[in-house]
Amino acid sequence: MMTITEKIIAAHAGLDKVSPGELVMVDIDLALANDITAPGAIKEFEKIGVEGVFDKKKVVLVPDHFAPNRDVDSAEQCKYVREFARDREVENYFEVGQMGIEHVLLPEKGLVIPGDLVIGADSHTCTYGALGAFSTGMGSTDLAAAFATGDTWLKVPQSIKFNIDGKRKEWVSGKDIILYIIGKIGVDGALYKAMEFTGDTIEGLSMDSRFSICNMAIEAGGKNGIIAVDDRTREYEDGRIDRAYVEYYSDPDAEYADVHNYKAEDIELQVAFPHLPSNTKGISEVGNIPIDQVVIGSCTNGRIEDLREAAKILDGKKVEKNLRVIVIPATQKIYQQAMSEGIIDIFIEAGTAVSTPTCGPCLGGHMGILAAKERCVATTNRNFRGRMGHTDSEVYLSGPAVAAASAITGKITGPADL
């Protein structure tokens, strides 16, 4: 009797069974770093002194945070990563032009598949759990060792089950569900634990919404988020991948540290107030909060479904005149799809700025930094103090529907109030 997380770890440790708390060595299917974390990893990797990376296909490098280069320093760092990729013949290096936000790009390219074990030097590596894979974030030095050896050590986490049943309210997406859960359990409510999402509401969600949910497992302190494979996952992978995958499911008698049951009917559109993702309110309780900027994008909500939802609301409307609205499709493919569906036209007609893929403003990097006292509604994942710019700026987290409606009114607004 094991959970899905325990089964994937056991399979990669070459063991029949693992239990929470156990330290195990595991084989890695994919090791990821970006332009912020790869330079540190490469520096440490060179110290180890091995001939090359453990597998040229299994190392992925994506310059997405401060790329296209925001300044000379970023240019130097991206160059360092690019040259490493070239010298070490890393096959999965994605240059500006093919690059997208890593956690949207990797599933889109079919690089992560169900049953995989993935580590990445980025905290939102937990996103891939939506595919029924185990994935977790680590630091640069752990990745350096993984680049050399193809393995790493893990402590097997306890699992918490989040069971959500019932019909979603209008406009409610995966983002609202995960914000609601984080609001209930807090930013350390799943510290060190696996967050397993089940129930008929989850089964009814698109892959894009499932990625949003698993993406923010880290925001509750979770080691990984995970959703078992179903027909929707199989349909997503169909034609996308050239490796066979293994489907893992939790045993009915698997042990959980806790089980939370929620009703979808209780979940309205959510907004997380400054300065923690757990500081959530339903849209009906928000009150009058004027804003200066809206950002729609990121590894949480820069996917095609997010852009479609925003476009539905912005179609034929204008952005409030004192507001800056920045839309960032997460990958080139999503950008192109949005163009062919007429979504980009809607955004530009409405008066938004549409950017090439980048993490940019989410981490206060570039492309939409806030001044003192400014407020932003963002579909990103963190609203810590100073996250998007000045220490005295404020970030309110929401899904794309609230972000788009707020873009029209200039204050935090749900689509029902337009």
Added chain:
Amino acid sequence: MEELKGKAWKFGDDISTDHIAPGRLFHLRTDLPELAKHVLEDADPEFASKMKKGDFVVGGRNFGLGSSREHAPRIIKIAGVSAVLAKSFARIFFRNSINVGLPVLVCDTDKIDLGDELEIDLAKGIIKDTTKEIELTFQPLPPAMVRILSDGGIVEHYKKHNGFKLD
């Protein structure tokens, strides 16, 4: 391991990696000693200029939540902090700290106040608050992590053992 001695700097719950090393200062990320001059700036703007080498960062719950950026524990170490004490740590920050050789200790930090003089014996697992004349204990690290820490981080550990050594 040596005995650590210094003053306690208190911080609250949920100190994030953005408090420790904010993205807006990432143009300094290739010059960590310079970035270290801003360490924890968004939690306490005076900390970096007033702390002395050997002092301790004492947090509440969930210290180091957020990003996987390793700059966060690295600049705490470069600033001269000898250990971080907290009621609990975010997972990635904890792991990064061990990997870069920064001691991270889980203990009841409510008993420690700003300015208390502390003496810590890492091997014995004892924290002495000499201001209050009390002794606290901290949860010992698993042996595998003690080994990584005493080898000088994960890279040195790997080189020494020609791989990882869990047991």
